[in-house]
Amino acid sequence: MLNKRIGLIALGILSATQAMANDQAESKGFVEDSSLKILLRNAYINRDKKDGNHDQREWGQAAIGTFSSGFTQGTVGVGVDAFGLYALRLDKGSHSGGQGIDFFKPSEGGNKSPAGDLAKAGAAVKFRLSNTVLTYGDQMPALPVLSYDNGRLLPESYTGTLITSKEIKGLVLDAGRFTAESRKSAEGRDSGGLKSINVLGGSYQFTDQFKGSLYASDVEDVLKKQYVNLNYVFPLATDQSLAFDFNGYRTKLDKSYADFKNAGGQDNKIWSLAATYATGPHSFTLAHQRSTGDSHLGYAYGGYQKEQRRVGDGGNTIYLANSYWSDFNAEDERSWQLGYGLDFGAFGVPGLTYNLAYVRGDNITTSTSTGGTEREIFNQFKYVVQSGPAKDLSVKVRSSILRVSQKSSEYNDSGNELRVFVDYPINVF
Template sequence: MSDYKARFILSGLLASAPSFAADQADARGFVEGSSMDVFLRNGYISRDYKQGNQDKAEWGQGAVASFSSGFTAGTVGFGVDAFGLYGVRLDSGNGRAGAPGIDFFMVDDNGDIEHDVAQAGAALKARFSNTLITYGNQRPTLPVLSHDNSRLLPETFTGTLITSSEIDGLVLHAGRFTAQSRKSDEGRDSAELKAIDVLGGSYQLNDNISAALYASDVEDVLKRQYVNLNYVRPLGERDALTLDFGGYRTNQEEQFDPAERKNRIWSLAATYVTGPHDFTLAYQRSSGDVGYNYGFYQSEGWVGDGGTSIWLANSYWSDFNNEDERSWQLAYGVDFAAYGVPGLSYKVAYVRGTDINLGGDGRGTEREIFNQFQYVVQSGAAKDLSVRLRSSALRVSANAQNAISEGNEVRVFVDFPLDFL
């Protein structure tokens, strides 16, 4: 099954890595339970902007080495997780670096581009029964705090996270993070994060229905809640219908304009899978007196809650999350394994957004056509190596061109995971 099919079928199982805290009674020992892997990524993103804006592009090679120890035996088990990452710039000269939406390598105040980026971090962990406590450098994956791993290197957060699965089917999270490491620069708090508190959980009611509820408090920035309900109905041996509802409620703090502090955004997606094909129809609605703000870095005046903290249906190059925006999506995907080419998949999507509140400029529209081919090597020395070719064409109405950048985007990613332990 391709990853974009699994996105809707499994989206109700919301958790961070590790998703479920294993039972401490099964502890194998600090060394015996250890694992180590290296993830190599060669990434390229190019954005051909319209409206006379300068084109942007970056190309780099990245490597992330991760080590996870086992747990010591006993009622409470102890262990450590550690990582090191390195990225080297291959090309982004001639003024093409510096787009916030690419952010492979930071451009400093003098206009100099980082030639390389190196970071390292570690976290201590303790496990009691089915509850895990982790303190240190982490990569949380929660709907209200989700680290960005969609560029060359991942961003990381420093803090404490508790993951508990003492009740069958129920996963709870509680945490506080006080630093964020920018994915394009070095330094423990290169993003100048104050603090983020997160609380919530997901529950698998039965084989077909799952639900989730999360909340976050980003100090001096905003408070946010998230809800999700996911339903999968098998319709035969190879057919299934998935309904996925997700939504956020956000209240921004006083530092923002008092007239622009509230946002409500939700999406409902229906995905029908039949054999190697899947068809998706989705609707997304943003309301309130401001658009849905998330991600990037507080050092740049943004929220700082992770670059993928928008778990909604209509999110590609554009997130279709502007003030008062309504958007529809129609998508199709196919897994070519059924046609004799295992590992090859394709997805195409069309999204159109309307009713964007532009103030004195009236109501605007935007539309995006998304395409992605992906191939994963199935065997041999390069097994699990994947190649992703992605493109987006984003266009906006004439009255929205001062508020929304339009253009053509191309992404090429070659990923190669290697296991050593």
């Protein structure tokens, strides 16, 4: 039924009035528009847990190669995308293999250490007609309801079909179905154990200042989810602006899944509204986020259906303002954020940025308590080399101090976190 629906959507898209240049008509060719990129990544995450919980630490070196061909010339263009991933575990200590970090999948039953390295590859074939692209195979979708995690050593990937159309200026439409998930910390095309997920939605740029998005997903035997975004930027002066960003999710768990997870209920609604004032190199953010509903899971997303019995819709499927180490997404939770950003380019150090955020959440409900709290202080420095042999190499250092009240211990853990990522992108051609 969904495949028929996607087909009808595609026909409607292709029959729409052309309001943009035809990308396929301007194709230079399969080889001429192709590119090969390699990302070398050294990543380290250390979580110093409190209240007797086990510490977590992982360190690894990765090479991420991505190839994207151009499209053949003609009415319908054909192309290929492919990737190859390799990771080497550098930390052989007893704290390695933590589920929350997930560089390398913990061993079965915990009887031995995680694998010392892992390698995998994937490929997809793509077809373009006018400004509409149909891709089938292994992909890394970045949609509000299906967003792969690239915040660890290796990225996640999914296998399936995705149609993306840009036939009308300012309008982007997406429709897809994916039937396998490759876990970022394990080999194999379906190491995540996803049954299937259907996605549908789009975004529209109403004006230069105003943009909106609306998406929906259906994860088989787990949940249904809807997402909405409204973003408006008020230009105030030459170097000043005020931006408002609203994001919201509505989730309904399948009854069998809610019962299995002892969720208590099936429903959750979560939203955030952030206001950011930017002036010169400075930015100041005030945000509020609120979760409501009767599910003890709060806002459910990410993880893997295999072994973890979680959602499987991507580790970045949380387009909300107050998501740092903690997501502040517990049942009934209310959270507030004060944030600050600084671009050191205005002070003679181009490429260096700093971000600080303080988030406090309260009113947390779990299956055993009410009125829990948590708070986090987030800091991040990032530097991107601007020129020379190491141009585009980036160093990112971030830390979080998270404290969770005893009433919220069922939902989250207190701890101190440090992340150091060094990324070096190489454009082979």
